[in-house]
Amino acid sequence: MAANSHIEWTDHTFNPWTGCTNISPGCDNCYAEAWSKRSGQVKWGKHPRKRTTDSYWKAPVIWNNKADFFEAAHGHRQRVFCASLADVFDNQADPMWRADLFATIRATPRLDWQLLTKRPQNIAKMLPDDWGTGYPNVWLGFTAEDQIRFNQRKRFIGAIPAAVWFISYEPAIGPIRITADDPVPHWVIVGGESGHHARPMKAEWVRNIIEDCRRMDIAPFFKQWGHYQNNPLVSECGLASDIAKERDALGKGGGELDGKVIREFPVTSQAKRRFAA
Ligand code: SF4
Numbered sequence: 216m217a218a219n220s221h222i223e224w225t226d227h228t229f230n231p232w233t234g235c236t237n238i239s240p241g242c243d244n245c246y247a248e249a250w251s252k253r254s255g256q257v258k259w260g261k262h263p264r265k266r267t268t269d270s271y272w273k274a275p276v277i278w279n280n281k282a283d284f285f286e287a288a289h290g291h292r293q294r295v296f297c298a299s300l301a302d303v304f305d306n307q308a309d310p311m312w313r314a315d316l317f318a319t320i321r322a323t324p325r326l327d328w329q330l331l332t333k334r335p336q337n338i339a340k341m342l343p344d345d346w347g348t349g350y351p352n353v354w355l356g357f358t359a360e361d362q363i364r365f366n367q368r369k370r371f372i373g374a375i376p377a378a379v380w381f382i383s384y385e386p387a388i389g390p391i392r393i394t395a396d397d398p399v400p401h402w403v404i405v406g407g408e409s410g411h412h413a414r415p416m417k418a419e420w421v422r423n424i425i426e427d428c429r430r431m432d433i434a435p436f437f438k439q440w441g442h443y444q445n446n447p448l449v450s451e452c453g454l455a456s457d458i459a460k461e462r463d464a465l466g467k468g469g470g471e472l473d474g475k476v477i478r479e480f481p482v483t484s485q486a487k488r489r490f491a492a
Pocket of ligand 1: 237
């Protein structure tokens with residue numbers, strides 16, 4: 216079974232509904248909003264969200280049923296990014312839909328669900344009653360596009376129990392440093408913004424956050440520079456973009472840091488059990 220997502224840090228994407236409202240500077244060039252305008256599937260902002268179809272909702276159970284096959288082929292548990300065209304912890308989404316989502320998550324223990332939000336302040340009140348110390352197959356994460364957003368949202372790391380806590384530092388539009396006084400996530404995804412209106416990302420931001428991850432035993436996943444002007448092969452070494460692309464074609468704008476690919480994942484208790492050497 217092939218993975219169905221082109222996002223480098225996951226295997227599948229699942230959208231229980233579509234539609235959202237921009238709430239943060241990281242939303243300015245929201246891919247999902249552009250998709251909604253192109254497709255006409257849902258109106259963005261204070262309009263009703265749109266639940267996806269019953270047949271679409273069957274997909275996670277099918278992935279779960281094929282877990283042996285997937286794990287034999289790929290060597291890891293399937294990761295499911297939820298949601299790419301919405302926000303799981305959106306106040307405007309129907310609570311019954313979220314309850315159905317958690318029922319699906321409970322019914323698919325062979326999938327690792329990556330719930331990424333820009334509304335971590337809503338997580339605690341929107342988790343199911345049996346959350347306990349966290350479902351073993353759910354990773355909770357929030358986006359932090361710069362230091363201000365990291366500082367606003369970091370208090371939720373660890374305050375809400377979860378098998379994995381992660382930060383999506385994407386689109387990186389300002390520097391972030393994680394210090395010894397901060398709550399420590401298990402995983403940090405780093406990426407520059409892509410597309411016509413992409414904002415710049417500096418190479419030093421990436422080097423610094425990777426250094427912080429190394430110092431604090433956080434798994435880093437550097438996805439991409441966003442566009443080649445951000446890539447240090449261009450910004451520091453002075454190469455033309457097309458030459459830089461020949462040397463570093465990973466992701467959008469290249470995805471190597473000083474000649475290295477840095478794409479790590481947190482080691483979960485689930486993975487340890489199943490893939491122990
Ligand atoms: S929270 Fe995510 S999906 Fe919603 S508007 Fe912002 S970037 Fe788009």
